[in-house]
Structures are given as structure tokens and as C-alpha cells.
Amino acid sequence: MATTYTLISSVTVGAGGAANIEFTSIPATYTDLVLKISPRLDSTNGTVYIDYNSTTSNQSWRRLFNSSGTAGSDNSTRQLMTAVESTFTANTFGSTEIYIPNYASSNYKSSSVDTVQENNSSTNLQALIANLWSDTAAITAIRIVPFSGNFVQYSTAYLYGISNA
């Protein structure tokens, strides 16, 4: 791992669960951001939204996926990733990495998402997602919000800063 890879903050969900997780006051001192998330939900839907600066506006995405053995692609609004669902293999958590280049620039913010729902079953989902926030503001906050339910205990999120020098 490059020496420019710096942990900014991290969080582990406690016994009560969490409706969402927010990283606030993100410093503008890095070039890129990486958010590594290992989530599990108490819902049978694994969709998790990603909002910047507490807004759901001006978002879009395109996705390549394999859902339970069927490959496909789709697109829509509101940036997203996936989490392990409540009916999936017990005590397993998802694996997701979100890479956000030039997060403090005055250009629109594209990001790539590599996301996997872990499940010891033929029912599962892997996806590569190109998210876009069509906004020129610097990203100072990131919120991850389940479409349904809560993050369960031991779900984790780690936010790293990447410097290009």
C-alpha cells in the first residue's frame, strides 16, 4: 500500500445498529478518497445509497452486475452500493470499495464502486458501478443510507485519503 494512503476516520456499528453512517468535516487536504465498507443489513433488500454533502440531488449511475448467475447492466439515479441482506449466510458481511478521485475539485464528482454481497448460496450479487454526482462543490461529507432497514452490529466503514505526492 502506498505511503500516501492515510486513514482519516473509521467506525464500527454498535449493538443497537445504525440507520445510516455519515462521515462529516472531511478535510480537503487529499487528492482522492477511498471508502471501504463491510456492511450487513437487517433487511431483505441490500441496496445502500451514497449521498455527498447531505443531498440526494444531481446523482446518477451506470452498473454492470452479475445477479445470482445472470449478467446485466442498468442505470438510474441516486448513487448506490450493496450490503449483505438479513437472509444471507449468518455472520457474513459485504465487501465494498468506493474510489472518489479529485473529491475537492470544482468539477463533477465521478466515483467507482466495487461491491459484493457475500452469501454462501446461488443468490448473490456482484457489481461494478460508475456513480456520478453532477455538482461542483467539494465533498465534505459522505452518508451511506440503506434503502431498507439498518446496518447491523459489526458493520464497518473506513475512510482513507490518497495524496498524489
Next chain:
Amino acid sequence: MPTKLIVDCSTGVTTEVELTAEEIAEREAMAAEYAVQKAQEDAAKAAAEEAKASAQAKLAALGLTADEIAAITGA
């Protein structure tokens, strides 16, 4: 009352706070949307299973054995 975790990157401090009224409203709207979506998925799944059972019954009525039906339907 549902709560969220806020990680203040300037201090490294994590706090657990209740959702705002706006967030609760959004959460309720998404829950309603999910209920509709789930009902549609469940209905589609039930319809598919019903159609499969009906097709297998018709094949059996034509005189096919269970093994023969499985051989041509994969079920």
C-alpha cells in the same frame, strides 16, 4: 427512534444521534416503496411457481413420468 452514526473527521469522534424529521420522512417513504417492490416481486415469484406447477401437471396428464418431465424442464 432510529439513530445514525456521525463520524466527525476533524476530531475522529463518533456520535450516535437520532435521525432528523426529514431523514425519518425519507426513511418512511423508502419503506413504503420497498413494500410495493417486495409485493410485486413476491407476486411475480408466486405466479412463476404456479405456472410451473400447472405446466408439470399438464405434462403428467399427457402421460409423462416425473423423470421425463424433469428431463425436459430441468425441474
